[in-house]
Amino acid sequence: MNLLFLTFLFPLIGFSLLAFSRGRWSENTSATIGVGSIALSALSSACVILDFHANPPAGGAYVQTLWQWMSVDGFTPKFALYLDGLSVTMLGVVTGVGFFIHLFASWYMRGEAGYSRFFAYTNLFIASMLFLVLGDNLLFLYFGWEGVGLCSYLLIGFYYADRNNGNAALKAFIVTRVGDVFMAFGLFILAIQVGTLDIQQLLQLAPQKFAEGDLWITLATLALVGGAVGKSAQLPLQTWLADAMAGPTPVSALIHAATMVTAGVYLIARTHGLFLLAPDILHLVGIIGALTLLMAGCAALVQTDIKRVLAYSTMSQLGYMFLALGVGAWDAAIFHLMTHAFFKALLFLASGSVILACHHEQNILKMGGLWKKLPLAYASFVIGGSALAALPVLTAGFYSKDEILWEAYASGHGLLFFAGLVGAFLTSIYTFRLIYLTFHGEAKTEAHNGHGLAHSLPLGVLIVLSTFVGALIHPPLEGVLPESIGHAGGDAQLFVELLCAAVAICGVIFAALLFIGDRKRLDNLAHSEQGRTLSALWYEAWGFDRLYDKLFVKPFLAICKRLGLDPIDQGIGLIPRLARGGHLLMSRSETGLVRWYAASIAGGAVLLLGLVLL
Template sequence: MSYLYLTVLFPLIGFILLAAGRNKLPESVAAIIGVGSVGLSALFALIAGMGFVENGSVAQVQHLWTWFNVGGLAPGMSLHLDGLSLLMMGMVTGVGFLIHIFASWYMHGDEDFARFFSYFNLFVASMLLLVLGDNLALLFLGWEGVGLCSYLLIGYYYQKPENGFAAIKAFTVTRIGDVFLLIALFLLYQQFGTLHIGTIVANAPQVLAGDHSLAIWTSLMLFLGAAGKSAQIPLQTWLADAMAGPTPVSALIHAATMVTAGIYLCCRMFSVFEMTPEVMMFISITGAVTLIVAGFAALVQTDIKRILAYSTMSQLGYMFMAVGAEAYQAGLFHMLSHAFFKALLFLSSGAVIMAYHHEQNIFKMGGLFKHNKFLFACFAIGGGALAAIPFLTIGFFSKDAILGAVWAQSHIANLPVYNSLYWVGVAGAFLTSIYTFRLIWVVFFGKENTPYHEIKGATYWAPLGILAVLSTGLAYFLKAPVEAILNSAKIPAFIIPEALEAGVHGAEYTAVGIALAGLVVGVILFAFAYKAVKAFAETSFGAGLVNICRNALGFDALYNIVFVKPYLLIAKILGRDPIDGLWLVLPAIVKGGHSFTSSRQTGSLREYASSMSLGVVVLLMILIVIQVVGK
């Protein structure tokens, strides 16, 4: 336990050294600092975890110092270790370390190598602060830290304006979610008088029972904050554009850090959400809508990284469905399994991109199977886990548990809406199988359109090999330990009544069958009938459908009309400072009067006499009118 602070300190020191050295450091030194700092963090996370288990899995707090003390609010720089934070810490440092190793190979030769790893180290340190903080103020500090790092890394290639725009978009959209989270923190402090997570979780049933409407607003603000970080509708538009950064960045954001923060927050604050069943249902509905929209979007993308980005959005939808159905442990286990296979897929895609000279369009690749069977094996395992191939992959054991729990919740709570959500989840699994097969088939067995470039190096294949093993069905043996440590953290387990067990198994088998059917459909469409698919896509109806799906149902266009254009119009108007312009009216009147009276000074006696006569006539008329009105 005494080593816990070192898990955060080492990446932070790595950031400081790399940021200070920047281009002065040789690439080899920068790689040792960047990768080594996260490696040491992972090592001390392992030591802290072993000590936690040896001490009976009892939650512990390491208080470092008091952050500030204002009006009785005195959050500490305190690290909290329980089963949930241990799971998150292990995932962040373990998967993050493998991604760092791969990044040292992928970024080799980059002129800003040290700058890249300084951001990478700060990203890991911020995420660790987020998951280990024992109060919501410290959690929010880490929350904003990962937001900052995502901006810096997505816009890493800032020389291209479109990359800068993608970084700004990610920063702006996630800041909207952060405002909601900040409101939730204010509401929680108002009701509990503290931001200490343990106190809030323990006392939520008593404190929030008094005012249900306030409890609803608090839960809703918490969820909207989580939705921003975890890219759920309506705050999902940033995630696909985040692919502008280097591929290891995509792996770190999608697998080990930022997007998992929302799931962590919802599970950590479970007792607050459970006081508002309406919000719980809303969370599941939001996850279901997100996963189906993302599934259709992934089906037609041509950029290899955008396909995987939309698949991440879809898998996060499953996790939020689990949270809304009170199956927290199922959602967290899927989060862990997703970290393994999504890191594998993103890093493998990075290797594919390198092999094809930084080409990202899958239809400009092709024929990779005959050149690199190791990459094919990695993609097949990762894709199989994504599509939840039964028994062979970890995805089967995590995703189907969520669908089974959602189906069971419809009967336990007697809410038919969860049964509908189950079928939406099954439809999402069907789409996942189709677009996963499409991706693998086109890249590895399609026509070779770009010459293959040989790739090699232990820092390339070792992380992929480890992640490939963790993505297979062998990782099923992690399920029991994960459940044990989550139970020690008092994260509620989803209990299926004995009378529903047969039905749950039937629901899971149905989901597996439909996912396999999707795989068969993918084989038919892209291996045997691709010409027909292409012909349909070239029809007016097909082209329109493809365009709608490619743009993820047009949320960006909608937001552009509703928010961006009005904002730019207002900014244009205010840019001319209309308030300041109003004050110019008075001097304009004075100036105009001066010009008029000056123009009357002609020096002509005839004009002066005429003006005086006209004035006398006007005065007489005024006097006559006054007299008439007075009578």
């Protein structure tokens, strides 16, 4: 476990080398450094995780202090790493899944301008994410939190020559910054009220300082939720995630499926003791998750861009994790976080394979008939999509999602449980639609199959982890998070699991009836007045972008325009205008004519004599 610092040191070294190479190295050299640094980080993580299980530290946690960060009036945060069952889980996900995404990216990004720049950004991202999940205090965590936000901006806008990509990056940066400001308010409240930001001290001192439902702990946790919903793309700060698909496809897999968007879930789980003192805020977390998963599920039903379908599915699955946190299913939330990283990274990487095979075509309505031409990508979509839809027994998603729904049922949150069932039904429908329109039916485009170890190995490993094999890797959270209320549910749990499995299967059957064969009913529904209205509403994700444009963007621009006409500003502007006017007036006297200069001197002398006489 003494090697823990190496997990982020290797990516930092890789970032430094690539950043200062200024793109002068070959693609092979850049890939070796970019992928190799993450491979070394993953190996270090594997050694640390094995040692953690073989020689459990006293108290179930290991702390590695690197150096003192600052000391201001008794406030002494450190650069220290904290390793327990929760951070072990996140460490494995970030470095393990991150390595396979980097390996795939070395194939996907070949021939692209800025090849070394891409890996510099992703290496810095991995280092920042490790700061976030290993930091033993909230200030260190916030440092990594902002680091991944910066890297997200850089990677979403990687193709900066396209103005739309720059706008998408700016949108992601601004929307997540809104949440980050709220989170900063929460940190200020905790630092003032408790006197520390050390996470373990906070969890010990908070029950002594605050009564349940106290105003200050309610405000602090509400502010932390603001940060979490921004980073994890939950209502009402969810609008950035779909537009973030403007970045390269491996970026979507790395940041917007497996790691960064789960930061909000991790934050709430890590500070669970604070949220237990604010039960109303914890219940709000569950409501936010339920609303988000339904909203995103409906939006995914009508998208035509292969990556946007997966983006809304990510939003929906994050909603399940928030729902789990809200009902106190802490273990289930982290379990689903892990399995989701496996099958969503698989789906995004497979979509990248499809996009390149179809010459950068992303519209699923222009694909079709690809299952024979792209067998590995097809298998990835079938298995990853089955896990996403939580088809029973064979998929990893079945075990984690059904655990969430059981906990919601067992805790007495009937509406949240029902919302989860409806979300599962929608997931089966849009997943089947995505796979069928992409790989079946009439072929509408030519495609060439990807090849090479860097292409096939990540897909193969993630296919295995997306099955029940991935569900066998259960996070070691005993003693780290509170035990769930629905532990060992017996016959009632079996009934709920059978019901969830039936809902998922019924969703697939319903989708098959809609999309296979005669589609007159679907076409009639889509072309009806109600169908067109719903399709337009869902296609624009319930119109949040238009709403925010009217509520925030246009008023802000109008205020800026009015401030540009501010009289005080105009008055201050007179000074440089007078100076500039005087300069122009005096410069006209420089004519180069001797007679003009002599006349000027004489005139000046007469003026001075007149002034003296007066």
